[in-house]
Amino acid sequence: MDVIWYTAMSMDGRIAAPGDDLAFLETIGVGSAPPEDEFNEFLAGIDAVLIGGSTLRWLVAHGHGWPHGDLPTWLLSRDAQLRIAVGEVERPIHQREGDVRAVLEEMEAAGHERVWLCGGGDVAGQLLAIDRIDEVIATIAPTALGAGPALFDAPDLPPDLRFTLEEVRRYAEHAARLVWRRARDGGE
Amino acid sequence: MDVIWYTAMSMDGRIAAPGDDLAFLETIGVGSAPPEDEFNEFLAGIDAVLIGGSTLRWLVAHGHGWPHGDLPTWLLSRDAQLRIAVGEVERPIHQREGDVRAVLEEMEAAGHERVWLCGGGDVAGQLLAIDRIDEVIATIAPTALGAGPALFDAPDLPPDLRFTLEEVRRYAEHAARLVWRRARDGGE
Numbered sequence: 001m002d003v004i005w006y007t008a009m010s011m012d013g014r015i016a017a018p019g020d021d022l023a024f025l026e027t028i029g030v031g032s033a034p035p036e037d038e039f040n041e042f043l044a045g046i047d048a049v050l051i052g053g054s055t056l057r058w059l060v061a062h063g064h065g066w067p068h069g070d071l072p073t074w075l076l077s078r079d080a081q082l083r084i085a086v087g088e089v090e091r092p093i094h095q096r097e098g099d100v101r102a103v104l105e106e107m108e109a110a111g112h113e114r115v116w117l118c119g120g121g122d123v124a125g126q127l128l129a130i131d132r133i134d135e136v137i138a139t140i141a142p143t144a145l146g147a148g149p150a151l152f153d154a155p156d157l158p159p160d161l162r163f164t165l166e167e168v169r170r171y172a173e174h175a176a177r178l179v180w181r182r183a184r185d186g187g188e
Numbered sequence: 189m190d191v192i193w194y195t196a197m198s199m200d201g202r203i204a205a206p207g208d209d210l211a212f213l214e215t216i217g218v219g220s221a222p223p224e225d226e227f228n229e230f231l232a233g234i235d236a237v238l239i240g241g242s243t244l245r246w247l248v249a250h251g252h253g254w255p256h257g258d259l260p261t262w263l264l265s266r267d268a269q270l271r272i273a274v275g276e277v278e279r280p281i282h283q284r285e286g287d288v289r290a291v292l293e294e295m296e297a298a299g300h301e302r303v304w305l306c307g308g309g310d311v312a313g314q315l316l317a318i319d320r321i322d323e324v325i326a327t328i329a330p331t332a333l334g335a336g337p338a339l340f341d342a343p344d345l346p347p348d349l350r351f352t353l354e355e356v357r358r359y360a361e362h363a364a365r366l367v368w369r370r371a372r373d374g375g376e
Contacts, residue, residue, distance in 0.1 A: 011324065011351065011368060012339040013201015027350050128332060136199065142351040142368055144316060146342035151200040154334035162215050163199065163330040165362040174353040174371075178364055180199060180330055 001108045002134040003050070005117045005124050006042065007151065008175075010141050014148040015121050020058050027143040029173025042137070046071065048112040050103065053077030055119030060085050066093065072112065074103055076123055100126045125154035128161065134182050136163065142174040189296045190322040191238070193305045193312050194230065195339065196363075198329050202336040203309050208246050215331040217361025230325070234259065236300040238291065241265030243307030248273050254281065260300065262291055264311055288314045313342035316349065322370050324351065330362040 009015050010024055017024060049071045056075060059066060060082070066073065069089030075082070078097045086093065096103045100123060107115055117124060117133070127133050138151065163180035171177035197203050198212055205212060237259045244263060247254060248270070254261065257277030263270070266285045274281065284291045288311060295303055305312060305321075315321050326339065351368035359365035 009201070011201075011326075011366075012341075013197070013199075014338075125334065128334065138199075140366070142353050142371075144340045144342075144345065144349050144351075146313065146316065146340045146345040150202075150338065152332045152334045153200075154332075157332065157334040161332050163332075163362070165330050165358060165364060168356060168358050168364045170353060170356050174351070176353060176356045176364075176366055178199075178328070183330075183362075 001104070001113055001115060003104070003115045003117055003127060003132055004046070004135040004137060005127075005133055005151075006137040007119065007124075008139040008141060009151050010143055010145040010148075012144050012146065013150045014145040015119075015151055017145045017148045020054060021148075022058070024141050024143050024145060027141045028139060028171070028175040043068075043071075043116075046114050046116040048072040048074070048107055048110070048114075049116045049118050050074050050076065050107070050123065051118040052120045052123040053079050053082055054122065056082060056086065058119075065089075068118070069093075071116075072107075072110065074107060076100060076103060100132075101130060104132060121149040121151070121153055125152050128152050129154045129157055131158055131161070131182070131184075135166075136178075136180045138178050138180075139171055140176040140178065189292070189301055189303060191292070191303045191305055191315060191320055192234070192323040192325060193315075193321050193339075194325040195307065195312075196327040196329060197339050198331055198333040198336075200332050200334065201338045202333040203307075203339055205333045205336045208242060209336075210246070212329050212331050212333060215329045216327060216359070216363040231256075231259075231304075234302050234304040236260040236262065236295055236298070236302075237304045237306050238262050238264065238295070238311065239306040240308045240311040241267050241270055242310065244270060244274065253277075256306070257281075259304075260295075260298065262295055264288060264291060288320075289318060292320060309337040309339070309341055313340050316340050317342045317345055319346055319349070319370070319372075323354075324366075324368045326366050326368075327359055328364040328366065 075095045167179035263283045350371045355367035
């Protein structure tokens with residue numbers, strides 16, 4: 001099962017400004033959302049979503065609810081109120097807490113093969129620390145934040161976490177799109 | 189006078205691992221150094237260098253001394269021993285401490301037009317905070333560090349620090365090269 005960390009970051013590798021502020025996304029150009037057809041193409045290749053509490057809380061607070069309620073969704077959060085705040089969704093959200101390994105096992109057991117890590121940095125760091133990030137799709141916005149959570153915040157990573165660069169190109173007006181794939185000797 | 193921040197960083201925007209560890213540069217491929225002709229082309233367009241204490245200290249500790257002693261060099265550091273540790277260089281190194289603004293004024297008064305900020309992150313953050321970074325040339329290595337100083341660590345940046353993306357391409361084996369130029373309305 002592959003886990004894909006699809007996100008946007010600033011020039012200096014931040015996925016948000018302090019206080020979960022995502023205003024920097026506007027600097028990507030052509031609105032803050034990815035081009036619809038490209039994003040739909042990505043979504044078409046995904047069969048489940050893993051999301052952290054902060055990201056879902058941000059979506060709810062900004063009136064988006066959970067926009068991908070049609071996809072089997074696992075929420076990693078201790079916040080019992082959060083699922084209630086989301087409101088009605090097409091499929092039940094599986095809320096779990098604790099070790100992310102157990103969540104991945106459950107997703108794998110459910111037959112999912114391509115999981116979108118929708119956010120946030122906390123979960124990404126936990127996954128990278130156990131070498132369970134398989135792909136990173138990052139849009140780099142043309143602005144610097146100077147502070148805020150990074151693409152990966154994980155103090156004790158295993159050594160030699162190399163990736164291969166699968167794609168590098170201009171994206172929207174002044175953003176860049178980079179796609180990395182984890183390079184594992186001899187497969188997983 | 190333009191200031192160019194030319195550096196390398198990890199996927200997650202770190203310019204070093206904790207402890208000023210630059211081992212990640214090896215993941216760029218084809219050695220840790222930039223292709224010689226390309227780097228020489230960059231150097232040919234530079235007429236002075238600004239360097240911070242930590243970066244120069246790293247170079248000296250690793251036996252490189254100051255490899256660009258032929259370029260007029262300003263060192264921003266309080267460490268009185270550092271210039272002595274560097275040893276003999278072609279031109280005297282101008283060591284200064286305190287406000288980076290005064291250093292820039294001095295460099296500008298000396299007639300320099302294109303300054304290479306050779307490192308490190310501390311100085312880059314100070315310069316960005318006063319909006320004196322004009323260009324960023326960053327090589328993104330295909331590895332994650334999870335911790336360490338970022339391309340910019342500066343808690344109180346002015347708002348709306350937008351750049352334009354001038355170049356985006358693959359570099360060496362699995363690195364990416366991005367060049368950004370500060371977008372200022374109506375010029376400097």
